[in-house]
Amino acid sequence: MQRLLEGYARFRRDVFPQHRDRFRLLAERQQPDVLFITCADSRVVPDLILQTEPGDMFLCRAVGNIVPPHGSMPGGISSTIEYAVEVLHVRHIIVCGHSDCGAIKAVLPPDPADPRDHRQVPRLPLTTKWLGYIEPAWKYLPPGTSHDDHRALHTALIRANVIAQLENLKTHPEVARAVAHDALQVHGWYYDILTGAVDAYDSGQRSFVALEEWAERQGAGSRK
Numbered sequence: 226m227q228r229l230l231e232g233y234a235r236f237r238r239d240v241f242p243q244h245r246d247r248f249r250l251l252a253e254r255q256q257p258d259v260l261f262i263t264c265a266d267s268r269v270v271p272d273l274i275l276q277t278e279p280g281d282m283f284l285c286r287a288v289g290n291i292v293p294p295h296g297s298m299p300g301g302i303s304s305t306i307e308y309a310v311e312v313l314h315v316r317h318i319i320v321c322g323h324s325d326c327g328a329i330k331a332v333l334p335p336d337p338a339d340p341r342d343h344r345q346v347p348r349l350p351l352t353t354k355w356l357g358y359i360e361p362a363w364k365y366l367p368p369g370t371s372h373d374d375h376r377a378l379h380t381a382l383i384r385a386n387v388i389a390q391l392e393n394l395k396t397h398p399e400v401a402r403a404v405a406h407d408a409l410q411v412h413g414w415y416y417d418i419l420t421g422a423v424d425a426y427d428s429g430q431r432s433f434v435a436l437e438e439w440a441e442r443q444g445a446g447s448r449k
């Protein structure tokens with residue numbers, strides 16, 4: 226807590242005054258272009274990774290960057306999406322998974338090579354139910370994914386879960402409508418904590434590529 230209090234003091238003293246004009250503009254309205262949906266994991270800091278500032282992104286965080294399909298659970302995630310699309314008219318929704326995601330690890334069989342791999346989830350009934358939304362991810366694993374290499378399977382399932390949650394996202398009627406009208410694009414990302422690199426899902430190629438390469442492909446596509 227001490228660290229938070231010191232940070233707050235620094236913010237009020239050094240940071241806020243430098244951005245006073247921006248905060249004055251933001252005080253009465255926001256107009257973010259992006260809804261960023263990611264895991265609650267403390268190691269994923271979107272504003273740091275993307276160097277964004279207050280007002281740039283509408284954020285939605287939940288364990289496993291899960292987006293329950295429409296109608297299954299009227300809750301915080303669904304209403305955040307609805308508000309972002311219908312009221313804020315965001316142009317992009319990004320669903321971002323990350324390396325070493327504990328939510329995905331929890332649905333894998335225990336790793337025999339990892340003595341610290343103690344399963345907590347059976348004692349967490351709400352979490353167990355929530356992690357049920359990861360189940361569809363298994364069908365998006367690339368063909369031939371080995372189930373013997375625990376680490377590789379973990380990473381593959383994290384990426385597959387991004388695809389599964391993107392599909393869930395598209396079941397929300399306001400999202401489907403905005404996408405159909407070309408008013409909205411949805412994107413799937415994977416963030417690697419160790420390297421800081423982001424990969425993006427290329428739905429045409431059904432694979433993840435470096436974000437820079439993805440952007441180049443998009444540019445080439447729009448120039449055609």
Ligand SMILES: [Zn+2]
Binds near residue numbers: 264266288328
């Ligand atoms: Zn996570």
